[in-house]
Amino acid sequence: MSRSLEDALRRSGPRNEADELAPGFIDRAERGRLVDVAYSTVDSPLGPLVVAATAKGLVCVHYGDDSDVLEELATKISPRVLHVPGRLDTVRRELDEYFDGKRKRFAFKIDWRLMGPFQQKVLKATKAIPFGKVATYRDVATKAGAPRGSRAAGNALGANPMPIVVPCHRVIRTGGGLGGYTGGLHRKEFLLQLEGAEMSRRR
Amino acid sequence: MARRSIDVVPPFQEFFDEHATGVHRFLASSLPPHDAEDCFQETFISALRAYPKLRDGSNLRSWVFTIAARKVVDSHRQRGKHGAASDAVPEGAVPPPEVGEPELWESVRALPPQQRAAIVLRYVNDLRYREIAAVLGCSEAAARQSAKAGLDRLKEVWR
Numbered sequence: 001m002s003r004s005l006e007d008a009l010r011r012s013g014p015r016n017e018a019d020e021l022a023p024g025f026i027d028r029a030e031r032g033r034l035v036d037v038a039y040s041t042v043d044s045p046l047g048p049l050v051v052a053a054t055a056k057g058l059v060c061v062h063y064g065d066d067s068d069v070l071e072e073l074a075t076k077i078s079p080r081v082l083h084v085p086g087r088l089d090t091v092r093r094e095l096d097e098y099f100d101g102k103r104k105r106f107a108f109k110i111d112w113r114l115m116g117p118f119q120q121k122v123l124k125a126t127k128a129i130p131f132g133k134v135a136t137y138r139d140v141a142t143k144a145g146a147p148r149g150s151r152a153a154g155n156a157l158g159a160n161p162m163p164i165v166v167p168c169h170r171v172i173r174t175g176g177g178l179g180g181y182t183g184g185l186h187r188k189e190f191l192l193q194l195e196g197a198e199m200s201r202r203r
Numbered sequence: 204m205a206r207r208s209i210d211v212v213p214p215f216q217e218f219f220d221e222h223a224t225g226v227h228r229f230l231a232s233s234l235p236p237h238d239a240e241d242c243f244q245e246t247f248i249s250a251l252r253a254y255p256k257l258r259d260g261s262n263l264r265s266w267v268f269t270i271a272a273r274k275v276v277d278s279h280r281q282r283g284k285h286g287a288a289s290d291a292v293p294e295g296a297v298p299p300p301e302v303g304e305p306e307l308w309e310s311v312r313a314l315p316p317q318q319r320a321a322i323v324l325r326y327v328n329d330l331r332y333r334e335i336a337a338v339l340g341c342s343e344a345a346a347r348q349s350a351k352a353g354l355d356r357l358k359e360v361w362r
Contacts, residue, residue, distance in 0.1 A: 005307075005354070005361045009326040012303030013311075014231030014239075018223035024240065025219070025247050034251045039216075067217070074214040079254055081214035 026084055036078035038087035041065055045099055046187050049164075051088050052081075057109030058091055061162040063183040076114060095164070101194065104131035106165055114161040121145060122156040129170045132195045136174045158182050164191065212260035215251060222264065223247070225328045226271050232311055232323045233275050238282070242274040249274075268330065268338045272320060279316070310360045317341075318353030325350045 029035050037059070039052040048065040051058065052073055059077065062069040074081050085092075090108050097103035110127075112120050125143035129135045141153035157168040163183055169191040173179045181188035212218070226246055231239040249270050257266075311319055320339055324330045330338070335346040 005357060006326050008304055008307055008361070009311075009322065009357075010329075013308055013327060014228055016224060016227050016231075018220045021223045021227055021243060022219065025223075025244050028244050028248055029251055032248065034248070036255075037214075067214075070214040070216065075211070079212045079215055079257075080251060082216050082219070 022083070026082060029082060030084060030087075034080060035082045035084055035087075036080040037073050038082060038084035039070065039073070040083065040085040040088040040092065042088070042092045042095055044095065046183070046190060049095070051091050051095075053087055053091065054111045054113070056111035056113075058162060058165060059111040059114060061165055063163065063187070098164070099194070110162070110165070115156075118144065118146070118152065119156040119159065122153045123160060123166045123168070126157065126160075126168055126171060127166050129167060131167075132197050134170050134172050134192070134197050137171055137179065138174055140171055154179070163187075167191075170195075170197065212254060212257050212263070215254055218250075218254075218263060218267075219247060222267050225264075226267055228327050229268065229271055229320075229323050230275065232308065232327065233316070233319055234278055238278050242271065242278050246271045246274050264330070265334045265337045268324065268328070268334070272338050275316070275320070307357070307361060310357055314353050314356060317349045318356070321346055321349035322353040322357070326354075 026035075033055075037052050037054055039050055039060075042049045042051055047063065050060070050062040050065060050069050052060040052062075052069075054077065060069065060073060070081050094103055094106050094108060098106070112123070115123055121144035122140055125140045126135075128143075129140075137150040137153050137157075138147070140157070141147060141149040144153060144156075146152060153171075157171055158180060160166055160168045160182070163169070163181075169181060169188045171179065178185055178188055223243075227239070227243050230242045230246070233239070234242060246267065250267055257263075311322065314322065317339065321335055324335045324338060325332070332343050332346045332350075335350070336343040339346060339349075341349075
């Protein structure tokens, strides 16, 4: 009999799931400015993307919907990482427009903090490559102040914390070869095709 | 990717998803719906404030229930001061929780606070007595005793 009482306690009683309880709490956390990293998931033709922002702007775009990226953000920025889709509305809208072919540059702010000084130079040079154009690894290395640093520039691009938005897909080999892409070469090809990039000699 | 070591705190969302339901069940079995809702939010807001300073992520469950238990005490104190607050659920709040055995839970709510807390933490939230002792700020023996006393009382009404 006592067994069934304990069981009844376990099984009955007040119960709300976390996703029902979250909205009220998130509202309060937002009003108190206690969310250091807000994230959301965006659907794209390249699969789901995790996007994350700090108070300064977009800080990360990640291919896939796994939680590893959240742990990385928690470690590198702050563990106050919360799912606040509203904070990413502008980012989501602009990404949708981009994938619909209706947007050529992103207007939202960017937080560059996940990048080291050299990587920041490389990725800022990359951000300046216009929609539909390509540049070589040597070009961006030169713009970053390291004309001989093609390989280092390649590494910096390979560790780009916000692909698509910082268009590392627009950086190709000097001979016209695609080079590499962390998200997979099929994604690089897709993005270049989407933009109608003209490439003199491809592979 | 390597599994993070146990003493690093996970992203807050993960922590919230893991403990929200349990903490809410604890609060809702101790307080009227409106107060439970309020204490729930305050518990997690307090946790969120303190979170970046936490260096040890190995005992987050005891930690969050300790905060919640403190909020319950505060809430009872407030009620004592200002008289009974309205039990009405405010507009836009989470709908009243599902109660499967209304009479049983009526009896749970009628238990002395320490017994009620021990019962709920032990049987609803499945905490160990060592954790319950930490949450309630008493000895392990006292936690065990409170749970037993509470259970004995409930047995009188439970068929």
